Amino acid sequence: MLNMLLRYCCGLLVLLFSLRLSAQPLFDSHLHYTAEDAQSFTPQAIIQLLDNNAIPYAAVTGTPSAHVSKLYHLAPERIVPLLGVYRHSAEKSTWINDKTLIPYLEKELERGYWGGIGELHIFARDRHSRIFEKVIALASAWQLPLLIHGDPAVIDKVYEIAPEQPIIWAHAGTFPYPDLVSDYLHRYPNLSIDVSMRDERIAPDGMINDDWYELFVTYPNRFMIGVDTYSTARWHMFNSAVGTVRNWLAQLPDKIALQLAFVNAAKLYKKPLIF
Helix, strand or coil: CHHHHHHHHHHHHHHHHHHHHCCCCCEEEEEECCHHHHHHCCHHHHHHHHHHCCCCEEEEECCCHHHHHHHHHHCCCCEEEEECCCCCHHHHHCHHHCCCHHHHHHHHHCCCCCCEEEEEEECHHHCCCHHHHHHHHHHHHHCCCEEEEECHHHHHHHHHHCCCCCEEEECCCCCCCHHHHHHHHHHCCCEEEECCCCHHHHCHHHCCCHHHHHHHHHCCCCEECCCCCCCHHHHHCHHHHHHHHHHHHCCCCHHHHHHHHHHHHHHHCCCCCCC
């Protein structure tokens, strides 16, 4: 009975904290807008979803990049367009050997509005790819962050080639253990962590895990939030997914919650703080 009462009280406190933060602006650092998504959601509908959830800024990638470009041109002050390396979904596993990729990226970058490159799905066995090395060189030359979905060894490889390169490590990496993440944040000062799709690890049963709490408090300026609309179904549940993120953000100290929710991504992507 006592345990049930304690859990009820904890749940009530979380709800109150969530309500307190419900209007806090969010910067979603990991969204996808693809050809499939565009069949169900117009660019205007995407902006409306962001408005409904108090998200003034979002970093968006997609396959093909033309749909991200349309979204950006609808709201250039709000959308950070990330140049994807997949022109078709089938290239997700083959881009690392595609010799036509670099000329394509070079041509796209000349447009001048891309805010980053990625998401790059790459695992340890492929980290020595010459194409990957050239993508790193392009990001460094254009001073653009890389959004990387990959193993720890991939992060090591980037910093071996370009020690100052800004990286957003998607989903806190492929092995999202707080000790490992902490180690990599200590090693690489230009590494940021996007914790999209890690809500169940961060806050199992809705209550923030002690190890993740400590990690956020120790490195408050290195984490960013995101929903990761990896499928059209994810867009359909967008409001609920944002609510899940807000729930565990509300359990952090106000200043730290604000940094994760908004400030860190805004600084990385050079967007003004609007509060």
